[in-house]
Amino acid sequence: MRTRNPILNDTRRRAILVAASTCFVKQGFHSTAMKDICIAAGMSPGTLYHYFASKTDIIVGIIAADGEITRALLAPLADAADFLETLFAILDAIAADLTAEELALHTEIAAEILRQPALRAAQLALDGETQAMIADSLRTAQARQQIDRTLEPQHTAKLVLAVIDGLLWRATVEGVSALAVCITAAKQALARMLLEPERTL
Amino acid sequence: MRTRNPILNDTRRRAILVAASTCFVKQGFHSTAMKDICIAAGMSPGTLYHYFASKTDIIVGIIAADGEITRALLAPLADAADFLETLFAILDAIAADLTAEELALHTEIAAEILRQPALRAAQLALDGETQAMIADSLRTAQARQQIDRTLEPQHTAKLVLAVIDGLLWRATVEGVSALAVCITAAKQALARMLLEPERTL
DNA sequence: ACCTGAACACCGTTCAAGT
DNA sequence: ACCTGAACACCGTTCAAGT
Numbered sequence: 135m136r137t138r139n140p141i142l143n144d145t146r147r148r149a150i151l152v153a154a155s156t157c158f159v160k161q162g163f164h165s166t167a168m169k170d171i172c173i174a175a176g177m178s179p180g181t182l183y184h185y186f187a188s189k190t191d192i193i194v195g196i197i198a199a200d201g202e203i204t205r206a207l208l209a210p211l212a213d214a215a216d217f218l219e220t221l222f223a224i225l226d227a228i229a230a231d232l233t234a235e236e237l238a239l240h241t242e243i244a245a246e247i248l249r250q251p252a253l254r255a256a257q258l259a260l261d262g263e264t265q266a267m268i269a270d271s272l273r274t275a276q277a278r279q280q281i282d283r284t285l286e287p288q289h290t291a292k293l294v295l296a297v298i299d300g301l302l303w304r305a306t307v308e309g310v311s312a313l314a315v316c317i318t319a320a321k322q323a324l325a326r327m328l329l330e331p332e333r334t335l
Numbered sequence: 336m337r338t339r340n341p342i343l344n345d346t347r348r349r350a351i352l353v354a355a356s357t358c359f360v361k362q363g364f365h366s367t368a369m370k371d372i373c374i375a376a377g378m379s380p381g382t383l384y385h386y387f388a389s390k391t392d393i394i395v396g397i398i399a400a401d402g403e404i405t406r407a408l409l410a411p412l413a414d415a416a417d418f419l420e421t422l423f424a425i426l427d428a429i430a431a432d433l434t435a436e437e438l439a440l441h442t443e444i445a446a447e448i449l450r451q452p453a454l455r456a457a458q459l460a461l462d463g464e465t466q467a468m469i470a471d472s473l474r475t476a477q478a479r480q481q482i483d484r485t486l487e488p489q490h491t492a493k494l495v496l497a498v499i500d501g502l503l504w505r506a507t508v509e510g511v512s513a514l515a516v517c518i519t520a521a522k523q524a525l526a527r528m529l530l531e532p533e534r535t536l
Numbered sequence: 537a538c539c540t541g542a543a544c545a546c547c548g549t550t551c552a553a554g555t
Numbered sequence: 556a557c558c559t560g561a562a563c564a565c566c567g568t569t570c571a572a573g574t
Binding site for chain 2: 162164165234237238241242244245248249296299300303304306307
């Protein structure tokens with residue numbers, strides 16, 4: 135029994151996730167065959183299954199990768215000169231290169247999570263981490279008097295995520311063309327939620 | 336060439352839709368095989384395909400059936416003694432027998448609609464009808480001074496549907512146990528939206 | 537361990553044959 | 556027209572064999 139090569143393992147897994155994401159975004163999750171992913175990643179089915187146990191397991195990988203991206207996007211909040219301004223910039227960044235196909239995949243993944251308990255567990259864990267990260271940033275911002283100090287951080291973090299979620303869902307339903315309007319509405323909602331009443335924009 | 340029997344056609348199509356819905360709700364859209372639907376409906380694949388062109392076509396049928404149910408649910412609004420009270424009762428009725436599995440199917444259908452242009456067209460048409468229906472009811476309610484008369488009916492109808500949609504999406508994400516809280520929030524939002532400022536509950 | 541590609545079981549859809 | 560069930564093409568997954 136030879137020992138596993140962690141670097142190769144990581145490289146291959148990333149390559150597969152990239153290939154799979156590309157296919158899923160373009161054709162949809164259920165319309166892409168494993169063969170499609172194999173071709174896109176330049177490997178045989180056997181090799182692919184050496185790195186991922188199933189098509190669903192690839193989604194677990196995508197959820198995890200998305201989680202990392204989300205955390206990287208939100209990182210600037212932790213030490214922002216202005217919390218709300220930074221949050222708004224993040225929203226703009228999220229919207230900047232968002233396509234209808236990406237939103238569609240987002241919905242397909244949501245549906246898959248609802249049907250598969252294993253995925254639900256993975257998603258809940260990641261969501262909890264993101265929430266804690268925002269809650270921490272909120273505490274810092276409150277100490278700096280940038281955010282209404284009467285707000286409970288944990289609960290407020292949940293609301294912030296709910297607003298972002300709602301924004302994405304609305305853009306999904308109404309089409310990417312509605313993104314600008316949705317973002318404006320989301321920003322207004324966030325300002326009212328997070329600032330002290332007398333400081334409302 | 337014999338002539339088609341409309342009654343039999345309608346009966347069979349309804350039976351298939353009921354069988355399919357049951358399977359989809361329980362196991363999910365992509366996990367139910369056509370064979371499952373055939374067994375549940377008590378017929379052979381050939382017969383099923385005599386009434387529905389494809390698995391996707393069954394979803395078209397389900398969307399249409401859901402549309403009819405929605406219209407029946409909203410019908411009381413057209414001649415309500417109190418518009419808002421009637422709307423609230425409808426929300427409660429929708430929530431009364433809503434399961435996590437039904438919400439999951441709702442998300443699966445949404446994903447399917449986003450991927451299949453034919454489904455999107457069907458959905459848009461139905462949504463337009465529902466919207467027009469609510470707009471009419473709003474006009475009547477405005478004439479009866481039950482609703483803020485400065486509101487534009489068409490646009491407001493859209494908002495009402497958005498709130499209901501948001502309510503269902505939130506319940507999907509947070510779980511059916513959150514339904515009561517979501518409904519309360521939705522009712523508050525609707526009251527603020529529809530009543531004249533000084534009459535807010 | 538890492539990789540290949542044939543093979544297997546399953547599923548959506550079709551179609552010749554029957555009434 | 557309405558119905559049956561075998562058959563076809565395709566897809567997710569496995570596995571014996573190779574390095």
